[in-house]
Amino acid sequence: KRRRHENKVSRPFEFLVEDIFNVPGVGPVVSGFVNAGELTVGSTANVYVGPTDDGTFMKTLAKSAHIARINTQHITSGQSACLAFSLNKELRKKLRRGMVVLRENPTSTREFDAEICVLKGEGTTIRRSYQAYVHILNVRQSAYARQIEIVNHNSMGLPPSHNAEFEEDGIVLRPGSRAKVRFEFAKRPEYIRPGMRMLFRDGRVRGVGIITNVPKEVAVAV
Template sequence: EQDVSTCVGKLHTLAPVLETSCVTGEGMDLLRKMLFSLPKRRRHENKVKRPFEFLVEDVFNVPGVGAVVSGFVNAGELTVGSSCHVYVGPNDDGTFMKTVAKSAHIARINTTYVTSGQSACLAFALNKEMRKKLRRGMVVLKESPTSTREFNAEICVLKGEGTTIRRSY
């Protein structure tokens, strides 16, 4: 048990090997203890207070429902319904479509509430023209966004080999 806590504390330098048996179950208690003591990769509970941000991973057209997107709630929380206005985009021209999030599903179960850290599907009230504009890589935001196509930056290259950096790189 002390070895497990030592290994968890040094995961950045150690690759622990645990001896287990699927037949007798020997070592499974240490494996469980090790897995449950691992740190979380991301702390999405810290992102709940941020503005809603949903990353679109796939787009569907479901008969009888309409436009449905699946993806990941990266930040914030959303309660769906007739008064739930969201912005989907950006489109090719950098604009966002204002629409209503009609319903939500998590693991194929209908829900009215999604929060950061969850994978979900959202159904939108979109006409055919707007539906055609939906694509992977878009975001769904609760607040009205602004987007930009280009910007100026000062870049300082400290060390580089084999690549020539020139204007419009």
């Protein structure tokens, strides 16, 4: 795993927010994981934190960083760390788990395409408007299946599906089915990108997939 993250140092900085704190005398602090890239904190470390509930990103300054309670000026891919931001009281209220910290190109979206495989769910069928709870790295949110398409070649390297069926009201997926699905988040936009792996669940249903396309909506920084 360490070698894999060493190969991601050259990518754009991407920090996954896992928890939020308000430290007296310091201000808002987030803990999380450096998924890609590197960052040197200080007076020139301008970053974008988001997306908020309306899909925008907050431009702020990464004042300082800690790793295992030790102050550091530099964090890199593969490390768990804490970052302190310079945010006013109104913007602090918008911080939440599941956000990301980026250096450039902040975008968010409500929709994404993924090639999925239904692993289990006896007695359950998946069709258009199906709702499930989706996990994508640190993102956790309900999402609707807006479109379903059977594909013969997929990004997961799996053989074509033989368990998906066509019915009068559209395509129906059952355990073992593989398909391309357009999902829409139920509550708010999120930051995701092609190549991320996902897991979805609903009762006894379990499935996995990989994101293949994201129709991005450029978010305005505030």
